Amino acid sequence: xxxxxxxxxxxxxxxxxxxxxxxxxxxxxxxxxxxxxxxxxxxxxxxxxxxxxxxxxxxxxxxxxxxxxxxxxxxxxxxxxxxxxxxxxxxxxxxxxxxxxxxxxxxxxxxxxxxxxxxxxxxxxxxxxxxxxxxxxxxxxxxxxxxxxxxxxxxxxxxxxxxxxxxxxxxxxx
Amino acid sequence: xxxxxxxxxxxxxxxxxxxxxxxxxxxxxxxxxxxxxxxxxxxxxxxxxxxxxxxxxxxxxxxxxxxxxxxxxxxxxxxxxxxxxxxxxxxxxxxxxxxxxxxxxxxxxxxxxxxxxxxxxxxxxxxxxxxxxxxxxxxxxxxxxxx
Numbered sequence: 001x002x003x004x005x006x007x008x009x010x011x012x013x014x015x016x017x018x019x020x021x022x023x024x025x026x027x028x029x030x031x032x033x034x035x036x037x038x039x040x041x042x043x044x045x046x047x048x049x050x051x052x053x054x055x056x057x058x059x060x061x062x063x064x065x066x067x068x069x070x071x072x073x074x075x076x077x078x079x080x081x082x083x084x085x086x087x088x089x090x091x092x093x094x095x096x097x098x099x100x101x102x103x104x105x106x107x108x109x110x111x112x113x114x115x116x117x118x119x120x121x122x123x124x125x126x127x128x129x130x131x132x133x134x135x136x137x138x139x140x141x142x143x144x145x146x147x148x149x150x151x152x153x154x155x156x157x158x159x160x161x162x163x164x165x166x167x168x169x170x171x172x173x174x
Numbered sequence: 175x176x177x178x179x180x181x182x183x184x185x186x187x188x189x190x191x192x193x194x195x196x197x198x199x200x201x202x203x204x205x206x207x208x209x210x211x212x213x214x215x216x217x218x219x220x221x222x223x224x225x226x227x228x229x230x231x232x233x234x235x236x237x238x239x240x241x242x243x244x245x246x247x248x249x250x251x252x253x254x255x256x257x258x259x260x261x262x263x264x265x266x267x268x269x270x271x272x273x274x275x276x277x278x279x280x281x282x283x284x285x286x287x288x289x290x291x292x293x294x295x296x297x298x299x300x301x302x303x304x305x306x307x308x309x310x311x312x313x314x315x316x317x318x319x320x321x
Binding site: 018026029030031032033035036037038039040041051055058059061062064065066067068069070071072073074075078079086096097100101103104105109110111112113114115116118121122127157159160161162163164165166167168 | 183186187188189190191192193194195196197198208212215216218219221222223224225226227228229230231232235236237242244256259260265266267268269270271272273275277278279305307308309310311312313314
């Protein structure tokens with residue numbers, strides 16, 4: 001039996017087991033759900049189990065955080081959000097665990113991460129994605145983050161996306 | 175996009191049920207019938223107003239890894255490098271950004287070691303240095319944009 005044991009990154013100490021059927025479900029759904037009535041039954045027929053079992057397994061995966069959510073991902077541009085900026089900040093490492101959650105909690109920030117620096121080319125260690133209808137509005141949001149960080153802001157920049165070159169989502173187990 | 179499209183986009187960004195007949199359930203909630211929801215959802219995906227619809231898996235929890243990677247690509251070779259980078263199935267997203275680091279791609283791989291393998295391969299094929307920036311900590315993810 002081909003089974004993968006995964007240590008949780010958050011260190012909660014609980015191992016998660018994905019068996020062959022879970023992997024088949026992941027494989028069958030990672031590029032999207034079938035756009036037809038009773039989609040879980042359709043996946044079930046492909047795998048050779050019942051629709052109930054597919055739903056139960058997906059529910060388990062959702063409860064374990066393996067599935068973050070089942071949802072639609074919009075194209076920001078098509079929805080009128082044309083000021084999509086990746087804001088990047090150089091903040092003291094010893095304060096990042098305190099400051100990251102404050103920035104992440106702002107209602108215009110969609111993702112917020114601590115990432116490594118590459119000195120001297122890349123001094124920034126805190127990343128926060130902001131979304132606004134245009135760049136001018138996005139820059140106002142950058143100012144709000146700067147105000148929040150105060151003197152912990154040792155330099156920042158904003159990188160606007162100008163073109164989506166690829167957006168397929170992940171493809172694992174291919 | 176009309177009112178119904180907007181309500182579909184807003185509702186489906188939040189989540190989708192694990193029920194026997196989920197499209198019918200969501201359609202009822204929106205006051206339309208199942209076939210209309212399916213037709214509109216298909217069109218929203220075809221028109222790329224939605225880029226995907228389905229379960230979002232956390233790659234790290236299924237034994238894989240995610241990383242954000244930055245590259246400084248000379249303008250004249252931008253299209254060529256895009257073609258090379260996009261050719262990897264492990265490249266989930268790729269964005270052009272206005273900056274010296276003008277290409278930012280996201281890798282999602284089955285094992286952590288493949289992140290380095292793909293990056294080394296891309297460096298070899300493009301002759302460019304890539305900066306691997308995996309998340310060290312995540313503070314928030316999942317804002318929904320209302321339309």
